[in-house]
Amino acid sequence: MTLSRRHFLGATAAATSFTGLGLTPAFGQTKTIPDWHLGYANAPAQGFGPAPLRLVYGKAPKGLQGNLYRNGPAQFLYGQDDYIGHWFDGDGMVQRIAIGDGQAIHTGRFVDTNKRQVELAANKVMASGFGTAGHPDFAVMGPDDVNAANTSVMVVNGELLALWEAGSAIAMDAETLDTKGPKVWRDDLTAMPFLAHPKREPDGTVWNLAVAGPNVGVYKIGKDGVLRDFGLLNMGIASYVHDWAMTERHLIIMVQPWINEALRPPVVEGFEWRPEEGFKFLIVDKDDFSKQRWAQGPARAFFHTGAAWEEADGTIRIDAALYKEPVLGAGGGLEEIRGEWAGRDGSMVSDLTQIVIPVKGDARLVETGLDGEFPQVDPRLHGLPRRLTALVTGPSAKTPGSTSLSVHNWDSGQTDTFDFGDTLMVEEFLFVPKPGSTREEDSWLIGPVLNLKTRTTDICVFDAARVSDGPVCIWRADYAWPLGFHGTWA
């Protein structure tokens, strides 16, 4: 492999170092703010809590002990009218819901990044990003200068990391949520990108990717948090890689035909949809990265996979929320941020799909017709054969959010759904295995719901085996915090 770190980082730095015109919106007039805008409004600079949540429904499950950590953008507007250019570019705020002895305590803190410090001091949007052009006065020397640290979180060996995708993971105190700074896995990997979708084997080993242009770095991290290996791959084209998949034996780099063809900010404007390229899969042996094979299927766009597994004959199955074309491109989420959303775009329909990759020949798609996002699986079975995928479903006609939580069973083909209704906005739910159990049905599902009637964030717990029965319990904050993307249970 001849790719060097300098070559690798060059692509990212180039993508983020051009500066463009700042936003000059003509807004600021008095307007009616819709109730759902609560999910896209700036969080207070000092954060939230620690504050106890109130149990407002049901009984706290015995044995549910741990921390739900989540991350998402929480600053969208500077001054009166200086908005970021895309929902994906708001400063990350990490939420911690500490659950024990039937009590739940919420803490929320912004990740104190370089980007945030510069923008708070200037009181305006400065950094370029996924969909934000940035200010011409903001010089960018490397990816962490514009790192929003806003996409997900990971806990490894007790260390909490706020994840973005084009720069470093940012270490935080797991209790206070104080920011420590960029994580350096190895000196020669300083500022190397670290995707927001690491994959954890049941034994605790973590795999993740660094993506810059067509170059893909592979991290293998022990459950002790020590980097075991870092390798380099090449996927041939600069596909947008936000998520990927892993089986017990293989890494699967999913090369969608949404391709970066111009390095200029904002990043997303350099991407072109090339469906004629199809959807390619680079399958890499975890024990020997030089052992690779390719498969191809029909063109699809995607953000998220559930997970993958491999059958005895080597057939690989991956579940993912697939789209016929890319969504949330240029200007993505901008109407939501401004409180001006006019209704659902008909192209934003996903389909929970199982991608079946045989040992030889093309991949085929098994589509469920289930329009959902944020697919999640039982962490005990990540990379292994399983039945269940939980996901957020039921796109609302009245808000930019979703109303339902579903569990799809791949064996029976049945989907079990609970619909909260149009006055609630449902976020990602995570599997939490019940103590002493082994079956994936023996799990709770835990996640937040933004309640527009009470103007609160509610933490809901379901029994994974009976989602349509409704929540087992609900804890409610005295306030709401912005909608987030992803979380982890630790």
Ligand SMILES: [Fe+2]
């Ligand atoms: Fe994601």
